[in-house]
Structures are given as C-alpha cells and as structure tokens.
Amino acid sequence: MNFKKKSLLLSIIIILAAGFSTGCGFKVLNGSEGSVTSGLPVSSISKKSKNYNNISEIYVKPFKNQTYKSGLGVYFSNNIAKFLNMQTYMFTSNESGAFYYLSGKITSIQNNVMSYTGVAAAVDYDITVSVTVSMYNTGGKIIFRNVNFSSSATYYNYINPLIAHKQEKGAIIRVSRRIARKIVIYIESKKLTS
Secondary structure, rough: OOOOHHHHHHHHHHHHHHHHHHHHHHHHOOOOOOOOOOOOOOOOOOOOOOOOOOOOOOEEEOOEEEEEOHHHHHHHHHHHHHHHHHHHHHOOHHHOOOOOOEEOOOOOEEEEEEEEEEOOOEEEEEEEEEEEEEEEOOOOOOOOOOOEEEEEEEOOOOOOHHHHHHHHHHHHHHHHHHHHHHHHEEEEEEHOOO
C-alpha cells in the first residue's frame, strides 16, 4: 500500500472510532440510558407539566444544618432542588403548588486527613457528609421518613487559607450533588403518584 492509501485508511478508522464513541455518549447523555432516567427517553418526559415517572411538583424545604459548618444547609437545599429541576423535572419553586415536600437535616460532617507533607502539615483531606431526608405529600401522608444518605470527596489543602477554603467548599458542593443524585434515585424507586 502506498502512503496515501494508508493515511486514508487510518483517517477512516479514526472517524469511525470517533463516531461510535460520540454515538454512545450521546445516547447516555440524552437520557435514554441511565439510572436517573430509568431507561425512559427524555422526550417522554413532559417538561410542560414537570411530570416524571409519576413524580412531580416536589418542593425542597431548606435543610437544617446540625453541624459545625455554617451555610452547609444552603448547599444541600440548592443542589437538590437544582438536580430535581434540571435532571428530572420534578421540582417546583412554588410551595403552595407542590404535591410533595422534601425536608432534610445535615447530621454530620467529618474531615479526615489522608496525607501529610514532610513537615507534618496536612495536605490531602477526605470530607464525608451525612444527611437524613424525609418526604411527605401536602396532605401530611409520609412517603418516607429519616432515610440516611452519605457521600464523600477528597480535596487538597493548600498552604494559603483562602485557597484551602475554596477547595473544601468545592468538595462539599461535590458531595451535596452526589447525595442529591442518591435522593432522586431513591424517590424514583418509590413509584409515587401525584
């Protein structure tokens, strides 16, 4: 084979490989395969009615923070509401128009040192957050109560305290998003009807 045929063949193989990987990624990203969407295509979700898998109009009440970290409840309430709204269309910001209320408490936060520098300064941390969540309908019927969720993330602690605080805050936000995803999957498993 001459050089032109080899380069043409190589180009075709690269394009096919890119096409297959993009196709798979698109299928996963558009919601036709995934744990949150339960195999339903996004087109089957009515954005107008915000109805998803017979679960709709959930109002997330502000989470109560029972830990030493101030502002932690805001991260969790906002991230869970954002996840419910952007990923599953189950959220409502109108408390009076809600079918369900989701409330929670942040029960613990632990910061564990993972590694030290040569001068015994902690540099790598693992942060674990635990929450307890309850959900009930507007009539007061309890859907689930005091279900525990937890998640963790690692972060690097720089010498500069401002950067260290930013790294820790980023880790807490990642943890809250992971817990939000777990809560959504748990809600979906309940097969609620509105």
